Amino acid sequence: MTSQSYPITPRNRVKRAPERGSYDHATVHAILDAAMLAHVSYVLEGQPFCTPTLIWREGEVLYWHGSSASRMIRHLATGVQACVVVSHVDGLVLARSGFNHSANYRSAICFGVTELVNDPEEKMAQLIAATDRFYPGRSRALRAITPQEVKATGVIRMPITEASAKIRAKGVGDDEEDGNHPVWAGVIPVTTVLGAPQPSSALLPGLVMGADMAPYAPGRRLDEVLTETQAVYERG
Amino acid sequence: MTSQSYPITPRNRVKRAPERGSYDHATVHAILDAAMLAHVSYVLEGQPFCTPTLIWREGEVLYWHGSSASRMIRHLATGVQACVVVSHVDGLVLARSGFNHSANYRSAICFGVTELVNDPEEKMAQLIAATDRFYPGRSRALRAITPQEVKATGVIRMPITEASAKIRAKGVGDDEEDGNHPVWAGVIPVTTVLGAPQPSSALLPGLVMGADMAPYAPGRRLDEVLTETQAVYERG
Numbered sequence: 001m002t003s004q005s006y007p008i009t010p011r012n013r014v015k016r017a018p019e020r021g022s023y024d025h026a027t028v029h030a031i032l033d034a035a036m037l038a039h040v041s042y043v044l045e046g047q048p049f050c051t052p053t054l055i056w057r058e059g060e061v062l063y064w065h066g067s068s069a070s071r072m073i074r075h076l077a078t079g080v081q082a083c084v085v086v087s088h089v090d091g092l093v094l095a096r097s098g099f100n101h102s103a104n105y106r107s108a109i110c111f112g113v114t115e116l117v118n119d120p121e122e123k124m125a126q127l128i129a130a131t132d133r134f135y136p137g138r139s140r141a142l143r144a145i146t147p148q149e150v151k152a153t154g155v156i157r158m159p160i161t162e163a164s165a166k167i168r169a170k171g172v173g174d175d176e177e178d179g180n181h182p183v184w185a186g187v188i189p190v191t192t193v194l195g196a197p198q199p200s201s202a203l204l205p206g207l208v209m210g211a212d213m214a215p216y217a218p219g220r221r222l223d224e225v226l227t228e229t230q231a232v233y234e235r236g
Numbered sequence: 237m238t239s240q241s242y243p244i245t246p247r248n249r250v251k252r253a254p255e256r257g258s259y260d261h262a263t264v265h266a267i268l269d270a271a272m273l274a275h276v277s278y279v280l281e282g283q284p285f286c287t288p289t290l291i292w293r294e295g296e297v298l299y300w301h302g303s304s305a306s307r308m309i310r311h312l313a314t315g316v317q318a319c320v321v322v323s324h325v326d327g328l329v330l331a332r333s334g335f336n337h338s339a340n341y342r343s344a345i346c347f348g349v350t351e352l353v354n355d356p357e358e359k360m361a362q363l364i365a366a367t368d369r370f371y372p373g374r375s376r377a378l379r380a381i382t383p384q385e386v387k388a389t390g391v392i393r394m395p396i397t398e399a400s401a402k403i404r405a406k407g408v409g410d411d412e413e414d415g416n417h418p419v420w421a422g423v424i425p426v427t428t429v430l431g432a433p434q435p436s437s438a439l440l441p442g443l444v445m446g447a448d449m450a451p452y453a454p455g456r457r458l459d460e461v462l463t464e465t466q467a468v469y470e471r472g
Contacts, residue, residue, distance in 0.1 A: 041286040050277035052323040087288040193324030
């Protein structure tokens with residue numbers, strides 16, 4: 001792996017179970033790109049706030065959007081420290097002791113300073129990305145974005161200045177002397193999957209899904225679909 | 237519904253799409269109880285931090301635990317404001333305009349002040365709850381908790397002082413005039429489900445899963461299983 005690494009600082013260093021930690025861009029990006037939902041944390045008048053939000057990534061920049069009038073967007077527009085977290089639960093780990101119960105997971109924690117996207121070209125490009133990163137090419141088929149919609153939406157960008165990934169992906173970690181304790185132990189996999197599409201009741205007769213929706217086949221894992229659509233989006 | 241309500245304050249009031257907001261205990265609890273993963277946000281030296289964490293609820297108190305030596309536990313033990321968020325993604329909502337794309341979701345945001353559980357009886361009860369709330373009765377079958385494990389674990393309690401729920405659970409919300417735009421629109425359901433159990437390779441011959449694991453049948457939705465095990469745990 002020749003991937004670059006994020007700097008390791010007191011803020012992002014993985015102190016507990018450091019063998020699960022990673023700082024290279026590729027590992028962090030893979031966790032981010034497999035998600036659409038992130039938790040964005042910030043401080044307002046000394047109080048912590050956390051907002052679940054759709055995010056997307058271009059290179060080393062995370063983007064998200066919201067109503068221009070919302071508390072989150074108005075505050076982040078002033079340029080503040082934020083902490084953006086993406087988490088995937090991959091399995092429940094059942095051990096012979098309570099202490100060794102665990103979960104398999106992938107999480108990425110990113111730190112940076114937020115700013116409002118003011119440049120009209122970047123803003124329009126990112127409003128389009130908010131659709132096309134998830135449904136490649138879809139924006140061309142949609143009703144065009146109106147000036148009022150642009151005005152009503154605030155787009156936030158946060159260059160990632162520090163980040164770390166933490167991954168547990170293995171079997172049960174029992175103490176050796178617990179091996180003979182007579183209780184079932186093992187891993188129960190957890191996946192997030194897509195169901196059968198429910199077409200809008202007002203759909204024009206004969207309309208079918210376009211190529212933008214091809215990856216979203218029923219039964220597929222959402223994290224795999226999102227990884228795939230990010231790659232398609234990046235190829236352009 | 238005769239459920240009590242949380243106070244509505246500038247901090248927890250749902251300002252955007254207020255018709256999706258709710259403050260009653262029953263609605264907030266249902267969202268919390270359907271999850272095991274929460275995102276815990278706090279402020280340390282002016283910087284926001286967010287830690288993905290296993291949580292559980294007893295009445296109006298949220299509990300979580302971690303290594304006594306971890307930054308999060310040591311800081312929260314000093315009694316600080318925290319913001320605990322639980323989010324479920326239930327569907328992708330594809331509209332005829334980018335602006336009206338959305339998601340179906342259930343989220344709960346809880347505010348409170350954290351404290352370390354110091355009382356030995358409450359601490360032991362909550363270490364047991366950390367297993368039994370998810371796998372009812374399992375603690376009795378496990379190797380007993382040791383004094384060293386109790387010492388190595390910090391349990392945090394946070395009485396919920398303010399909270400709100402936000403739910404979107406409906407079809408596409410297109411502008412009326414977009415109804416004839418020729419692009420597929422609809423909802424793609426998203427669920428988080430359990431896979432087939434992977435027994436530990438070191439399992440004693442003939443050992444099968446106990447009643448504690450009965451709810452965790454392959455294919456079931458994790459949120460439904462967790463709602464069910466919380467109810468079983470509360471019945472005692």
